[in-house]
Amino acid sequence: MTDKVTPIGTAYRHPSGAASVEEALNAFSLFREYFQGAIGVDAEARITWIDARYRKLLKLPDDFDPNGLPVEELIPHSLMRQVVETGRPMLLDIMDFDDRQFVVCRFPIRDDDGALQGAAGFVFYDNVDHLQPILKKFETLKTQLNRARAALRRERQTKYSLANFIGASEVVKDLKAQVRRFALRDGPALILGETGTGKELLAHAIHQSSDRAEGPFVAVNMAAVPESLLESEFFGTAPGAFTGAEKKARKGKFELAHGGTLFLDEIGDMPLALQAKFLRVLQEGEIEPLGSNSIKKIDVRVISATSQDLDERLQNKTFRADLYYRLAVLTVNVPPLRDRLDDMPVLAERLLEAVPRMVDMPAWEIAADAIAVLQDHDWPGNVRELGNVLERAAAMARNEHLDADLIARVMPKRGRAAPVLPGSGLADAVAGAEKRAIVEALAAANGQKSAAAESLGVSRSQFYEKLKRYDLG
Structure with a gap:
């Protein structure tokens, strides 16, 4: 075969249309003095050929025949399989092998019809001592990247599971059973309940128990985002979409949640103008970034929550009925604390575990008569309000013991709801x-x-x- 130069970065094409990997490698004999070893694999990433110099680098016994083995069995950190799967070359890479590092090049091999025949790889340097400054910088950047990715994964993962929703009353048992059933479905879910009842916690639990648990969990409080930024916040922006916009594209919350769950807290605060665009996303499964003409497909499960009366908003026409029915495919009603007062003892103990104590101070203790005082309150702020009361009591306590008198002093200045007077509803x-x-x-x-x-x-x-x-x- 006549040696011919193949442009670096392109797939080698054999003139016969039925090239073997070995023949393709021979076409590079002109560059033999520039590389220290070569290997070839077929379209299944199985080794078909390896030259003597590469065998020596890998310290292979003379009687060992690697042909037919998956390339990873011989070279664990090889990326040849990625080359044959994607058809794209890797022009320069640093590959680890045992305690050594090789500078390598990989590229796909195709026939005249463009069919992928396999891939070839070359080792350019087996001694990279003179590259140590570059390698050290490379390792530092790789470590920083891995840390950043790990931090991002932690940020996008759920913080709570269903076990974090404390309670053993019948109403809580029924609620948890419903949440487990809904987690197995993939439709939109709407969580209704008063403020402080644990709606976001249940949204985390639904995601964690679903098939999307490995995907991101992105939470947005509708009431916390300025109305002027809502569209770009959810749909993203194209480069230079408006004055002051970044010069590179910015992903929105839908795109960040792709493959996972988007949690929309206080959905009742969504402006009417934005509701139509949300409805389209739920119907079509696609978004259009602000300032862009391109459409992006997204795969997101939407879980919404609100403490507002959406029925009233529907009647006032401040919330679209078609969007409501899209969001409320699966509806969860979270009971208020006053409807599950039997859970008060275990709730109080668990909340007190999170309250800071002095060094060497025993765990907080709350008396039975103090629990009775807590159960005599109507709790408009629910579990969040209970946590605030207990933290206030702990701050005023002289020791670890919280009695009824102390709890009574820190309770809000209101008791149960006012009695219904004759003639009033x-x-x-x-x-x-x-x-x-x-x-x-x-x-x-x-x-x-x-x-x-x-x-x-x-x-x-x-x-x-x-x-x-x-x-x-």
Whole structure:
């Protein structure tokens, strides 16, 4: 065969149309003095040929025949299989072998019809001492990249499982059984419940128990994102999409959640203008980044949550009915704390485990009569409010023992909901109690609405909505 130069970075094509890998390698004999060994594999990444110099580098016994073996059995860190699977060359790479490192080149081999016949690999250097500064920098960058990837995976993974939802009451057992069933489905889920009941925790649990558990979990609070940024936040932006935009494309939350779950907290706060675009994503499974004309397919399960009354929003036409029915394929109703007071002892103990203690201080203890005080409260802020009360009590405690008197001193200045007066409806009584609680919270916070909302255990958006509802602005 006549030697001919093949352009580096292209697949070798044999003129006969039925090239063997060995014949292809022979075509590179002109460069023999520049490489230290060569190997060839077929289209299944099985070794078909290896020259004597490569055998010597690998310290193979003279009677050992590697032909027919998967290349990874001989060279564990080889990427020849990736070359034959993708058909793309790897022009320069540093490959580890035992305690040594080789500088290698790999490229695919095709026939005249373009059919992939296999791949060839060359070792250019077997002694890389003079490359140590570059190799050290390479290893440092690789370590930093691995750490960054690990941190990103941790950020995109779930933080809670169903075991983190504490309770053994019948209502909690039924809730957990429903969540396990829904986790096996892949449709959108809507989690309804008052603030502080653990809606986000259940969203994490559904993802972790589903087939998407290995994929990312991306959470967004609709009330926390400025309305002007919502579209770019979810759909991403093309390079230079608007004044001040980055010069490179920016992925949105849908694309970041591809293959996993997108959790939308406080879905009731989604602006009406954005709802139509969300509906299209759910229907078509595709997004269009801001400033781009290209469509991207996405595979995302959407889990939504809200503490608002979506039925009321549907009636007021501030939430689209078609979007609601898309989101509410699987609906989970989270019970408020006042409906599962039997869980109070175990909840209090578990929440106290997270409260800091002095060095060498025993674990927190809460008395039975203190639990009774906790059970006599209506808990509009639910488990989140309970956690705040226990942390406040621990801060005031002289020792690890929390008694009824201490708990009573740190309880919010309200008890159960006001009794229903003759001639008044239940809704009026509840509204009256809620209005009084808001007025008291504003007075205690000197009119600071954010502080008042936090003391009541509700989001700012919910608090402002209630101010408007009760004409307390």
